Every structure is written in C-alpha cells, then in structure tokens.
Amino acid sequence: MFQKEQQLIEEKIKEFCKANDIALAGLKWQSIPFAGEWGFSTSFFQTAANEAKLGRGNKVPVPQKAQEIAEQVKAQLGSVEGISHIEAVKGYLNVYFKTSDYAGRVVEEALANGENFGRGAAKNERLMVEFSQPNTHKAFHVGHLRSAILGDSLARIVDFAGYDLVRANYPGDMGLHVIRWLWAYLKYHNGEEPETDITHWMGMVYADATKKLEEDPTLETEVRALYARWDKRDPEIEALWKKTRQWSLDGFNQMYNLLDIKFDKYYFNSEEERPGKEIVADLVKRKIAIDERPEGPVIVKLDELLGNDKEKYRVLVVLRSDGTALYATEDLSLVLHKFRDYPDLARSVYVVDVRQSLHFTQVFKTLELAGYEQAKKCAHVAYELVTLPGNVVMSSREGTVVLLENLIREAVERAKEETRKKNPNLGGEQLDTVAKAIGMGALKYPILARENAKIVTFDWQAALDFNGQAAPYIQYAHVRCNSILRKANVKTWDETIAGYSYELDASEIELIELISRFPSEVQRAAEEYKPLVIATIAYDIAKAFASFYDKCPVIQADANIRDARLQLVMAARQTMANALNLLGIQAPDVM
RNA sequence: GCUCUCGUAGCUCAGUGGAUUAGAGCGCUUGCUUGCGGAGCAAUAGGUCGCAGGUUCGAGUCCUGCCGGGAGCACCA
Numbered sequence: 001m002f003q004k005e006q007q008l009i010e011e012k013i014k015e016f017c018k019a020n021d022i023a024l025a026g027l028k029w030q031s032i033p034f035a036g037e038w039g040f041s042t043s044f045f046q047t048a049a050n051e052a053k054l055g056r057g058n059k060v061p062v063p064q065k066a067q068e069i070a071e072q073v074k075a076q077l078g079s080v081e082g083i084s085h086i087e088a089v090k091g092y093l094n095v096y097f098k099t100s101d102y103a104g105r106v107v108e109e110a111l112a113n114g115e116n117f118g119r120g121a122a123k124n125e126r127l128m129v130e131f132s133q134p135n136t137h138k139a140f141h142v143g144h145l146r147s148a149i150l151g152d153s154l155a156r157i158v159d160f161a162g163y164d165l166v167r168a169n170y171p172g173d174m175g176l177h178v179i180r181w182l183w184a185y186l187k188y189h190n191g192e193e194p195e196t197d198i199t200h201w202m203g204m205v206y207a208d209a210t211k212k213l214e215e216d217p218t219l220e221t222e223v224r225a226l227y228a229r230w231d232k233r234d235p236e237i238e239a240l241w242k243k244t245r246q247w248s249l250d251g252f253n254q255m256y257n258l259l260d261i262k263f264d265k266y267y268f269n270s271e272e273e274r275p276g277k278e279i280v281a282d283l284v285k286r287k288i289a290i291d292e293r294p295e296g297p298v299i300v301k302l303d304e305l306l307g308n309d310k311e312k313y314r315v316l317v318v319l320r321s322d323g324t325a326l327y328a329t330e331d332l333s334l335v336l337h338k339f340r341d342y343p344d345l346a347r348s349v350y351v352v353d354v355r356q357s358l359h360f361t362q363v364f365k366t367l368e369l370a371g372y373e374q375a376k377k378c379a380h381v382a383y384e385l386v387t388l389p390g391n392v393v394m395s396s397r398e399g400t401v402v403l404l405e406n407l408i409r410e411a412v413e414r415a416k417e418e419t420r421k422k423n424p425n426l427g428g429e430q431l432d433t434v435a436k437a438i439g440m441g442a443l444k445y446p447i448l449a450r451e452n453a454k455i456v457t458f459d460w461q462a463a464l465d466f467n468g469q470a471a472p473y474i475q476y477a478h479v480r481c482n483s484i485l486r487k488a489n490v491k492t493w494d495e496t497i498a499g500y501s502y503e504l505d506a507s508e509i510e511l512i513e514l515i516s517r518f519p520s521e522v523q524r525a526a527e528e529y530k531p532l533v534i535a536t537i538a539y540d541i542a543k544a545f546a547s548f549y550d551k552c553p554v555i556q557a558d559a560n561i562r563d564a565r566l567q568l569v570m571a572a573r574q575t576m577a578n579a580l581n582l583l584g585i586q587a588p589d590v591m
Numbered sequence: 592g593c594u595c596u597c598g599u600a601g602c603u604c605a606g607u608g609g610a611u612u613a614g615a616g617c618g619c620u621u622g623c624u625u626g627c628g629g630a631g632c633a634a635u636a637g638g639u640c641g642c643a644g645g646u647u648c649g650a651g652u653c654c655u656g657c658c659g660g661g662a663g664c665a666c667c668a
Contacts, residue, residue, distance in 0.1 A: 028608095028609090296665080312594065315665055317666045327667080357663075385662095446603095465617080467616085472630060
C-alpha cells in the first residue's frame with residue numbers, strides 16, 4: 001500500500017552506499033513491529049557483517065557498525081514527502097508515516113474496494129484445486145469434513161488472490177466398497193429407497209454389508225461373482241450402479257449445500273480406469289514399469305530408476321496381478337485428464353489427507369520419469385485427520401463416526417438456543433438464518449485455524465464453545481460494527497474521507513494497522529496454501545475492534561472524530577466480512 | 592530398518608532468520624455496564640520454546656544427531 005515511499009527511500013540508500021563504498025546487502029523491508037505508530041523499517045546487520053568480512057570497519061562489533069550505518073543513512077535522507085520522521089535505532093532504520101495520511105489511505109482503500117478489498121490483481125494463471133473426494137455408497141462423516149472445508153477455503157483464497165480457479169471434486173464411485181454395497185442392496189434391501197438423510201442411509205446399507213460379510217465370510221464368493229458381472233458391464237448391474245451412485249451424489253450435494261461448497265468440475269475414478277490401464281501398458285512398453293504378471297503385479301521401481309541408495313520413493317504398484325486397476329492406475333490417468341481439459345493449467349493442487357503423501361509423490365514421479373512435464377505442476381496439500389478425544393480415529397467399521405448431518409444439526413441447534421438467550425428479539429426465519437451462520441462458523445473455524453499438518457481433535461464441547469478465539473467472536477464484532485452504523489444511520493460510503501488528524505487511540509492505530517495488512521495476508525495464504533493465515537488475521541481484526549469499541553466512543557464523539565471513526569468502523573466491518581467469506585463463514589448483520 | 596510429520600504456558604494452539612518483555616484462547620484470580628449490543632473489555636499469575644551440538648552479526652524459526660508422540664512403506668483406498 002505504501003510501495004512508492006519505500007522505493008524512493010530504498011533508492012536513496014543505494015545511492016548513499018554506492019557513493020561511500022559500503023557493501024550494501026539486499027534490503028528487507030518490514031512493518032514496524034511496535035504499536036503506536038506506523039511505518040516500515042529495515043536493518044543494516046547484514047551490511048555491517050559484509051563490511052566486517054571485507055576487513056573494513058576496524059573490528060567494530062556488527063550491531064554497533066549497523067547502528068553507525070543506520071545513523072549515516074538517516075542523516076543523508078533528510079525529509080521525505082509523506083514521511084513524518086525517520087530514526088536510527090539498534091541497527092534499524094525506522095521510517096514513520098504521517099499518522100493522518102496513513103490512516104486515511106488505509107480506510108479509503110478498504111472502502112473504495114468494498115467486497116473486493118484485499119483481492120489480488122488478476123495473475124492470468126489457472127489453478128485447479130481438487131478436494132473432498134468422498135466415496136459414493138458410504139456415509140459422509142466428520143472425518144470427511146476437513147478436506148471439504150479446507151479445500152473450499154483454499155479455493156476461495158486462491159480465487160480472491162487473483163488466480164483463475166477450477167474447483168474439482170473426485171468422488172470414488174467404483175471399487176470393492178461399491179460392489180459390496182450393491183451386493184447387500186440386492187440381497188437385503190432390494191427395492192428400498194433412501195430416506196431424507198441420503199448419505200446416512202447409504203452408510204447404513206454399507207455397514208450392513210460389512211456386518212453380514214464378517215458374520216459369514218463365505219458370502220465373499222457372491223461379492224466376487226457380482227464384481228465379475230460388473231467387469232463385463234452386465235446392463236442390470238450397471239443400471240443399478242448408476243442409479244444408486246446418483247443417490248450418493250444427491251446426498252453429497254445436500255451436504256455441500258449445507259456447507260456452502262460448490263464445484264466446477266467432477267472427475268470419477270470409474271472413468272479413469274481404462275485410460276489408466278493404457279498408460280500402464282505404455283509404461284511397460286517403455287520399460288519404466290515392469291510387468292511381473294501372472295506371478296506378481298505391474299510395478300515401477302522408482303528408487304532403482306532414480307539411482308537412489310536409500311529407500312525414498314520405493315516401489316509403486318500400478319496394476320494388480322489379475323489386471324484390475326488400482327487407485328494408482330486411475331491417478332496416473334487423472335493427472336493427464338486434468339491437463340487435457342485445461343491445457344493452460346499452471347498448478348494442479350490435490351487437497352488429500354497426509355497418509356497419501358507417499359502415494360502422490362510416487363504417482364507424480366512416475367509420470368515425470370515418463371516425460372510428462374505436467375506432473376511437475378502437481379502439488380499435494382496434505383492435511384492431518386480429525387480425530388476424537390483419546391486419539392481415536394473415526395471409522396465406519398469401528399462405529400466411532402459422528403455423522404455430519406448430526407453434527408451440523410447439533411451445532412445449529414445449539415447456536416439457536418444461545419442466540420435466543422442473548423437476543424430474544426430474534427425469531428422465525430431470521431433466527432434460523434443467524435443460527436445457521438453461527439453454528440456453521442463454529443464448526444468450520446477450528447478446522448481452518450489450525451496448521452494443515454496438525455491433527456484436529458474433534459470435541460463437541462470445544463466445537464460448540466462460542467467464546468474466545470472462534471468464529472462467533474468475529475461474527476459478533478461484525479454485528480457490533482453493523483449496529484453502530486445502523487444507529488448512526490450510515491448506509492454507504494460517501495467517497496470523502498474524514499481526516500484522522502486528531503490524536504488516535506492506540507486501539508485505533510492497531511485496528512488500522514491490521515486492516516492494512518489484509519491484502520498481503522491474502523497473497524501469503526494463497527502462496528502457502530494456508531487458510532490459517534486468514535483465520536488468524538480475521539480474529540486479530542475482531543480483537544482489535546473489540547478493544548477499540550470499548551475505548552473509543554463513536555456516535556457520541558465530536559463531529560470530526562465521529563465521522564472518521566464511523567468510516568473506520570465501516571472499513572473494519574468490510575475487512576472482517578471479506579475475511580470470513582474466504583473461510584466460507586457467513587457474516588450476519590445481527591445475532 | 593527406511594521415510595515423513597509433530598514437540599512452544601496446566602490444556603488447545605499462533606509465531607515470515609531480526610527489535611524492550613516469546614504471544615492468543617480456555618481454565619484460575621480480580622476489576623469494568625445510568626454509555627455504540629457484556630457472545631465483550633482490562634489486569635494478575637503461568638515459559639530451560641523436547642535435549643545436545645552446529646551455521647549465522649543474530650535461531651522458537653535453518654542444518655545434524657538424539658529423545659518422545661503420530662503416520663506411511665508391493666497388488667487398501
């Protein structure tokens with residue numbers, strides 16, 4: 001936001017060092033870390049160290065030398081337009097803005113851009129984010145939540161940061177689990193139709209299949225017979241598969257609607273099976289893969305091909321010994337399929353659980369060895385699981401699943417109760433809308449506000465705690481902004497900026513500082529694939545606002561201060577709304 | 592055995608090689624409302640940043656080793 005001044009000063013420093021033969025190191029600028037004033041700063045430690053290495057500086061210790069250089073630079077700079085003062089402290093050069101200019105510029109930028117405040121310039125680069133990947137014919141439980149929520153937020157961030165985005169889903173629609181389901185359906189549930197909670201019902205049938213097969217393992221022969229019929233594309237089985245698959249997809253859409261998640265493109269593993277086998281045949285022909293059939297499977301000895309001493313990439317099995325496809329077979333094909341659909345894809349991102357890290361490095365490396373440059377553009381964003389307290393992994397077999405439908409119902413119900421207590425004036429449809437925003441936010445935020453690679457322990461109590469660092473806190477700050485503006489009867493920004501020449505409170509300075517950082521945080525979140533960055537700044541802004549709210553009267557303030565603060569409130573509200581939107585969380589007007 | 596990952600306050604977690612005093616939330620103790628919504632604010636207490644080396648002017652942050660937790664490693668997905 002203040003590149004111009006920064007560049008100007010950087011030029012002057014370079015000139016100065018050149019004139020005085022100082023071995024200037026690259027300048028790294030950062031914002032000044034202490035509250036109270038704004039500016040940017042850089043240090044001369046590296047430069048002083050360079051000087052020492054050259055044998056100059058008469059053995060003056062580096063920190064002292066850095067301070068000397070900073071002082072010399074300061075003396076040379078004189079006064080700069082828009083800059084209030086410059087100081088040399090502990091080897092740092094601190095450049096301070098004129099407070100009123102800075103505050104005015106930040107608020108104006110936020111208000112002028114509105115819901116686009118923080119949006120990055122178009123990068124003309126296409127990026128695909130694949131996430132969610134649920135298995136059809138199974139339940140959708142809390143274990144599936146993280147990929148969906150993380151992927152969705154990542155997609156929103158990448159889009160907002162300026163990339164051309166494709167949101168892709170890759171449901172597992174064929175495999176042994178599907179055949180088992182079809183078998184149980186035909187044998188025990190024939191003719192039945194799903195109830196309202198579709199994925200729940202699909203999961204029940206699947207659980208039934210598992211149970212029956214455990215009770216009597218000889219029934220597996222029936223399942224295998226059914227698999228054979230599928231392999232021959234028996235029309236009756238294929239029709240049933242298509243019909244029941246659609247039930248699952250309808251069920252997923254119910255979930256995605258609840259979670260406010262959308263996709264542009266669906267890939268299915270059933271469609272990658274045949275092209276995948278062709279790729280494998282080609283790999284065998286080119287001696288990248290070794291066909292050990294019928295004794296063994298078709299494999300790619302990656303470490304051997306790469307000449308590695310230590311086991312790193314190991315061996316990838318690309319086809320079963322009976323010639324049937326594995327996930328690896330289909331994933332090989334999927335990479336190429338995506339780049340056929342979008343030849344200008346700059347990056348293809350897979351949001352998949354960390355347990356599949358080796359699998360993805362193997363698949364991408366195999367394609368790379370086969371000369372497919374696309375593979376270098378693929379990245380696996382790994383995330384850890386959501387577990388239950390006591391480190392219990394959720395699994396449908398163990399019966400430890402928390403169904404997503406139930407969780408969402410519970411969260412929204414709990415939010416409704418709480419909202420009724422806090423705000424008895426709300427009712428009817430408005431109460432429902434608000435409760436949904438709060439409940440869903442409470443659910444999503446703890447998952448997003450965590451490092452991707454860290455395990456989230458799912459805890460009802462923590463998930464439904466609306467206090468402290470959680471989405472409802474941010475939503476509440478948004479509501480309070482809104483309330484002030486409503487009471488002051490301010491609807492839209494009138495395009496003039498009231499001056500910030502009065503003495504700003506420390507809390508106002510903090511709030512403005514955080515708002516100014518939002519655009520660069522969006523870029524960082526997109527580059528690092530980390531919604532956590534947005535979750536953190538959203539909370540920080542809400543916290544700064546809460547402090548401001550307590551210390552600085554707005555409506556009752558003197559006219560000139562009142563106008564300036566109303567605009568600041570508007571800017572804060574906008575920034576929080578934009579940040580929440582990137583997390584897939586609604587910002588209600590009342591709650 | 593090999594590979595990856597995590598280890599920061601009682602608990603759950605932030606922390607981009609750089610700044611006095613390593614920060615939040617929960618919990619504990621205490622104060623704040625005739626006032627813009629108290630789902631809030633403010634204050635107190637709580638730390639050998641797993642351990643040991645190394646690189647660097649400077650390390651919670653980078654490198655190596657060790658310890659501890661978790662995960663993955665040929666026909667599961």
